[in-house]
Amino acid sequence: MINDSLAQISIYDEHLASRQKWHSLWITNLIPFFGFIVGIVLIFYWGIGWLEISMLASMYFITVIGLEVGFHRFFAHKSFETSNALMILLAISGSMCAQGPIVYWVANHRRHHKHSDQMGDPHSPYIDRDGAGFKTKLLGLWHAHIGWQVRHNSPSTSHFTKDLLKNKIIFRMNQLYFVWLTLGIVLPAIVGGLLLLNLKGVVIGLIWGGLARIFILNNFTFSINSICHMFGRRPFDTKENSRNNIWLALPSFGQSWHNNHHAFPYSAVLNFQWWQVDLAGNFILFLKRIGLATNVKKPNTDQIRLKKMAI
Numbered sequence: 001m002i003n004d005s006l007a008q009i010s011i012y013d014e015h016l017a018s019r020q021k022w023h024s025l026w027i028t029n030l031i032p033f034f035g036f037i038v039g040i041v042l043i044f045y046w047g048i049g050w051l052e053i054s055m056l057a058s059m060y061f062i063t064v065i066g067l068e069v070g071f072h073r074f075f076a077h078k079s080f081e082t083s084n085a086l087m088i089l090l091a092i093s094g095s096m097c098a099q100g101p102i103v104y105w106v107a108n109h110r111r112h113h114k115h116s117d118q119m120g121d122p123h124s125p126y127i128d129r130d131g132a133g134f135k136t137k138l139l140g141l142w143h144a145h146i147g148w149q150v151r152h153n154s155p156s157t158s159h160f161t162k163d164l165l166k167n168k169i170i171f172r173m174n175q176l177y178f179v180w181l182t183l184g185i186v187l188p189a190i191v192g193g194l195l196l197l198n199l200k201g202v203v204i205g206l207i208w209g210g211l212a213r214i215f216i217l218n219n220f221t222f223s224i225n226s227i228c229h230m231f232g233r234r235p236f237d238t239k240e241n242s243r244n245n246i247w248l249a250l251p252s253f254g255q256s257w258h259n260n261h262h263a264f265p266y267s268a269v270l271n272f273q274w275w276q277v278d279l280a281g282n283f284i285l286f287l288k289r290i291g292l293a294t295n296v297k298k299p300n301t302d303q304i305r306l307k308k309m310a311i
């Protein structure tokens with residue numbers, strides 16, 4: 001409920017807050033950013049070839065599936081059901097995005113849905129910003145994109161994620177977060193080394209499959225919090241300011257149909273028009289076809305039509 005007090009939905013703990021800030025600043029943002037810069041510099045020496053591109057593309061695909069299909073549509077919204085084995089794989093690949101462990105991520109995301117663009121939303125571009133000028137908008141975008149990560153109180157996991165905490169497998173995956181995160185950087189480094197049989201292969205794998213990939217992927221997904229609550233179309237009259245943004249559809253694997261998502265958060269697919277590309281939704285339908293996803297939820301055409309704004 002919107003009336004939930006901030007004390008109920010967040011945890012005020014200095015130690016936890018400082019650890020979370022450290023993680024957000026260094027692990028989620030700065031180290032991947034430095035890795036990306038190193039990658040750009042190395043292009044001037046080594047050029048850019050099949051290994052750089054294939055490392056980036058394959059690790060991007062694996063981890064964006066973990067984040068969007070796993071953390072978001074499966075763990076946060078329960079939009080389909082799957083086996084424990086696939087759940088574990090989704091938990092591991094999602095953790096490789098360096099956006100925090102599953103329980104923390106889901107608690108923050110459910111908090112966003114419950115309090116979208118109102119007090120209590122951890123990353124709204126509108127809260128606490130008076131005025132409508134360019135500078136206000138820019139500060140709002142910065143807060144929603146990155147600023148909130150080092151400024152918010154931790155979400156109360158006992159309030160938002162009781163279901164996940166009760167599941168022993170998910171709890172264990174959550175505890176092993178730093179192992180999966182490290183694996184997401186070490187694994188491409190090993191593969192790169194094995195492919196070129198030299199140190200250059202290790203460095204290319206570590207940078208393009210690991211750090212630069214985290215930087216690029218995270219900034220596309222952070223754009224959902226910032227750009228997709230400010231720029232784009234609103235076919236559904238939802239209570240917040242979510243928007244559909246076509247330009248981010250491909251790299252976000254469909255999450256940029258964000259107004260569609262806020263209108264039907266439980267839906268496993270977000271492309272309600274034939275031209276809306278939703279790769280994560282397609283992936284879930286593929287899982288369903290091969291028998292790995294069941295109870296795949298989506299609204300029917302009548303439910304979509306009724307919710308549409310009269311334009």
Ligand SMILES: [Zn+2]
Nearest residue numbers: 112116242258
């Ligand atoms: Zn949103």
Ligand SMILES: [Zn+2]
Nearest residue numbers: 109113261265
């Ligand atoms: Zn969501």
